[in-house]
Amino acid sequence: MSTQDKVTINKLPTGVPGLDEIAGGGLPEFSFNIIAGAPGSGKTTLAHQFVFANASPERPALYFTVLGESAIKMLRYQQQYTFFDPAKLPDSVRFINLSQIVLEKDLGAVLTEIIKEVEKSNPAVVVVDSFRTMVRKSQNGPSEMDLQSFIQQLALFLASWQATTFLIGEYAEDELRDNPIFTVADGLFWLRQTAERNSIVRKLQIVKLRGQASVPGLHTFRITDAGLQAFSRTFGLSGHKRKQPGSKRLSIGIPELDKMMGGGIPEGDSVLVTGASGTGKSVLATQFIAEGIRQGEPGIVAVFEERPQAYTDRAGSFGLDLVTPQQDGKLLILYLRPLDLSVDETMNEILEAVKKIGAKRLVIDSLAGFEMALSPGFREDFRESLYRMIFALTGIGVTILSTVEVDESFTEFPFSTYSISFLTDDIIRLRYISVEGQLRKILVIIKMRGGSHSQDVREYEITSKGMVIAGERLKDYQRLITGIPERLNRSGEKEELPRKSRAKSKI
């Protein structure tokens, strides 16, 4: 069958930011859907968002309430959300209570009442909340066949009357296999909330959605004053074509470091700057951002360990003006400190910022702070989430520089405590060395996926102008990366041993 022969299934907006993308573009029109989940998981709010996004006086939404939350209280609470538009009541959104019929009569009477109201109103949207309580009540009376027949007739009738339907219910996941409602349903939205230590983690899954490809897996969502907001695992970039890497190199603003990297960081790379506390990771990151702005490339800095003002002030102390570009809309400093964040939420913030100013450079300072800002439950997935985030951002051409603190060791040379070096294209390692009675600093390029790079170990200083790489490579020492180097004499032999080192390298 050719494309032009196929029926076009209209996609309706869900009214939930982020959910349309997860659903594959919206909710299929005339579909028969279930919203399942435990009490308090956001089922009713999700249904309300859909209702208010789609109801009109010509094609209203009928919201049938059954034995669950009282309609008065539901209105009391739901109107607190910003999506709730009282002007839509009662012409566009109509609430109808079926409790009495459910209590006093059978499923046939319930179906008759729903049919009567639907035929009277010609609704675009029908919600039954809670369908589960209705079915539970009925299970004391009619047989399973009656129930199946009721569901079948309801689905058939509502689809025939061109209504997009949501049945809301408190279902347990082990019911998925046997409950006939899940077989009949075109769409199944499962909302979960779990307590992770002191945090609540909310996730949604589209278990099935007939007629279109939804994004599989569990997606984080949050409930705020604006209702549900979903954060797709693909960060809303699933339909985007991945930008092909070009030959452009981005200057870091430290000329010698640019040279060591073959002219700078390849555009679209993910760079990891790793080192102990005080080695200058943030300074290097700030110079990278400031240089980008100087070259007309807007930037985002996501900070987790200090406030934007402190970050800006510290940059100023190195002669880097981050105030003006913020005023000019060329730089955004995002402070993403609140606990309980998910990577997906953080990503959403960053992506919105990237879109807003057309950012080309992103600094994440630091990954340790980022991890700490996450809910404990999300920390377990940190590496996987980070991989998705970096892949998504570099895919749209953003060059990312992340900092990560590692414990300074004089016996080891770890790149990062996170074992995330596989996520990065390039790694710059900063470290302290003990030389001639001084604690000095060296840097080395560990890897560059995009080509050759300097193998030199270079000494640098943090001056009033930021990071400055001074002099040639340190030819007169060996075992520099152990942190306790040994000086060589002119013939290249070891001159002195400060002390017997047991250091070992992981390079």
Place this chain on the structure above:
Amino acid sequence: MLSLATRDLARRLLADEAAASKSSLSAESAVLLVYEKLRRSLCALAGVAGFRSLASRALTLAKADAPSLSAMQVMADGALQVLVEPESQSNQYQPDEGGVILLAQLLGLLITFIGETLTLRLVQDTWSDAGLDDFNSGDGREA
């Protein structure tokens, strides 16, 4: 505390009902008509049990201000019934102000629970000609 504006709203509904009636309508009949329309509208929204709870509360509150309502009760289906006891003829239901207070208490409860905006939209759905756009309950609650 019942606001004057909510009492005024009740009076407006009674007046609208009286004006709409082709024949002369007694005060008692007007109260019962308005109540019945509210009952139908709110039963559809909140269910019979939901409406009955609200109406019972409203009647209890109203009786404190209008002893003439003591002969009234809310039935299982939410309907209002006047119980006339022979020995208390002197304390019979006086529909005028007592009826206003009862309706105002019912509307006031709705305003408390779902806010002024939604309450007015529900009322206007039934009394579209009552001209309630200028209504402000004055109780300081946000709709």
